[in-house]
Amino acid sequence: MRLGGRIAAAEEVLLDIGTRRTPVALALRDWAKSHRFAGSKDRAAIGNIVYDALRHRSSFAYRMDDDSPRALAIAGAVWGCGVSLEQLNFDVEDRHSPSPLTETERALISGKIDLKDAPDWIQADVPEWLWPAFENNFTDEAIAEGQALAQRPPLDMRVNTLKAQRSDIETEAVPTPLSPIGLRHPPVDGFGRHPDVQSTADYQRGKIEIQDEGSQLVSLLCAAQPGDKVLDYCAGGGGKSLALAGDMGNRGEIYAYDIDKRRLAPTWQRSDRAGASIIEVIAPPAETLPALKGSMDRVLIDAPCTGLGTWRRKPDAKWRLTENALERRRKEQVTVLDQGSEFVKVGGFLFYVTCSMLAEENEAQVYAFLERTKGFSLLSAGEVFEERFGVDGPKPWSEDGLTLTMTPGSTGTDGFFFAVMERSQ
Numbered sequence: 565m566r567l568g569g570r571i572a573a574a575e576e577v578l579l580d581i582g583t584r585r586t587p588v589a590l591a592l593r594d595w596a597k598s599h600r601f602a603g604s605k606d607r608a609a610i611g612n613i614v615y616d617a618l619r620h621r622s623s624f625a626y627r628m629d630d631d632s633p634r635a636l637a638i639a640g641a642v643w644g645c646g647v648s649l650e651q652l653n654f655d656v657e658d659r660h661s662p663s664p665l666t667e668t669e670r671a672l673i674s675g676k677i678d679l680k681d682a683p684d685w686i687q688a689d690v691p692e693w694l695w696p697a698f699e700n701n702f703t704d705e706a707i708a709e710g711q712a713l714a715q716r717p718p719l720d721m722r723v724n725t726l727k728a729q730r731s732d733i734e735t736e737a738v739p740t741p742l743s744p745i746g747l748r749h750p751p752v753d754g755f756g757r758h759p760d761v762q763s764t765a766d767y768q769r770g771k772i773e774i775q776d777e778g779s780q781l782v783s784l785l786c787a788a789q790p791g792d793k794v795l796d797y798c799a800g801g802g803g804k805s806l807a808l809a810g811d812m813g814n815r816g817e818i819y820a821y822d823i824d825k826r827r828l829a830p831t832w833q834r835s836d837r838a839g840a841s842i843i844e845v846i847a848p849p850a851e852t853l854p855a856l857k858g859s860m861d862r863v864l865i866d867a868p869c870t871g872l873g874t875w876r877r878k879p880d881a882k883w884r885l886t887e888n889a890l891e892r893r894r895k896e897q898v899t900v901l902d903q904g905s906e907f908v909k910v911g912g913f914l915f916y917v918t919c920s921m922l923a924e925e926n927e928a929q930v931y932a933f934l935e936r937t938k939g940f941s942l943l944s945a946g947e948v949f950e951e952r953f954g955v956d957g958p959k960p961w962s963e964d965g966l967t968l969t970m971t972p973g974s975t976g977t978d979g980f981f982f983a984v985m986e987r988s989q
């Protein structure tokens with residue numbers, strides 16, 4: 565496909581996302597299914613235009629003075645993928661090409677509108693309704709943090725130390741700056757794409773997992789010891805259970821529970837591949853779960869959240885998020901904290917993690933939990949962070965000197981919140 569065809573395809577996909585509210589990955593898959601002539605390079609290029617257009621939706625719309633799919637697709641190609649104005653001379657004979665650029669479009673692409681004059685939320689590419697909370701969190705750095713969340717992400721992998729060391733992995737990926745067991749393919753440029761890690765022998769043999777460095781760090785911050793009894797209360801697909809099993813040297817007990825059976829399902833196969841035999845999956849109706857109450861050394865609550873921290877990877881979620889959804893997540897967070905905390909033994913630890921950076925989902929939830937629940941106290945996570953990842957590397961945010969908030973802007977990871985509490989009675 566020529567460039568014009570790729571831009572027109574991106575416009576079509578953006579229209580689909582806007583009208584059907586289809587998640588971006590699904591919209592791209594649907595488009596590819598009905599356009600079999602598109603090769604893998606075309607699909608990657610179209611994907612890059614679409615993802616970049618969504619990452620920067622409000623700032624691109626401002627600079628194009630237009631938020632139509634056409635304007636966003638052109639902006640995605642130019643400012644996201646580095647296409648030049650000269651390259652945008654679409655071939656009028658090509659029926660797959662968009663119509664030629666108008667004079668106004670040409671002027672706008674040449675940079676007629678200065679983003680510096682735009683409201684802060686537009687410069688930051690954060691939804692307008694969410695801006696006060698976002699700004700409150702990051703104050704002077706809020707625009708920079710928003711912009712960091714709109715960048716392309718790296719592809720991070722975690723080395724499964726049950727099967728390999730970092731130096732054993734055959735790859736062009738580089739070590740991650742903080743995680744001692746992470747490898748990174750940096751963000752791609754232009755129309756590039758990341759290597760297909762899942763088809764490598766190391767992945768198939770369970771030596772590596774795809775996992776963002778932030779997710780690796782929160783798992784390592786739990787400092788689970790060989791022999792511990794650990795409950796992963798919101799285990800989802802088991803990503804953190806697997807990381808914990810590696811850190812524990814496959815000695816001890818890990819119970820992976822989630823209210824949603826379907827989300828939990830891949831954990832069996834993933835544990836097998838990783839050789840993580842200490843993981844016991846407890847799926848609903850979870851008859852064996854109540855017997856574990858009060859007996860766990862560590863309980864990890866990787867709570868359901870708005871997922872702000874993953875906007876680099878799921879930029880469509882940023883514009884779909886509503887105040888109602890935030891409220892629903894907040895209620896679920898109260899539930900999982902109350903329920904999960906019952907499993908911690910006296911002298912054990914409770915970890916509260918989200919992939920959000922909103923104080924309402926993070927510090928506020930932890931403080932409200934401590935207020936209504938006897939016997940738990942908040943410890944400093946910063947000390948463990950420095951112990952495990954050194955004092956010289958990038959530092960997470962900490963509003964209270966105890967909890968940690970990692971962000972693309974501070975630690976170069978997805979956004980994650982981490983708090984550790986100890987049970988004393």
Ligand SMILES: C[S@@+](CC[C@H](N)C(=O)[O-])C[C@H]1O[C@@H](n2cnc3c(N)ncnc32)[C@H](O)[C@@H]1O
Binds near residue numbers: 822
């Ligand atoms: C952030 S995801 C977990 C991701 C997972 N830990 C990982 O590393 O891949 C949050 C999970 O919480 C689960 N959840 C929501 N409400 C729950 C509840 N009341 N009890 C247990 N799990 C719950 C959801 O089904 C979802 O899988």
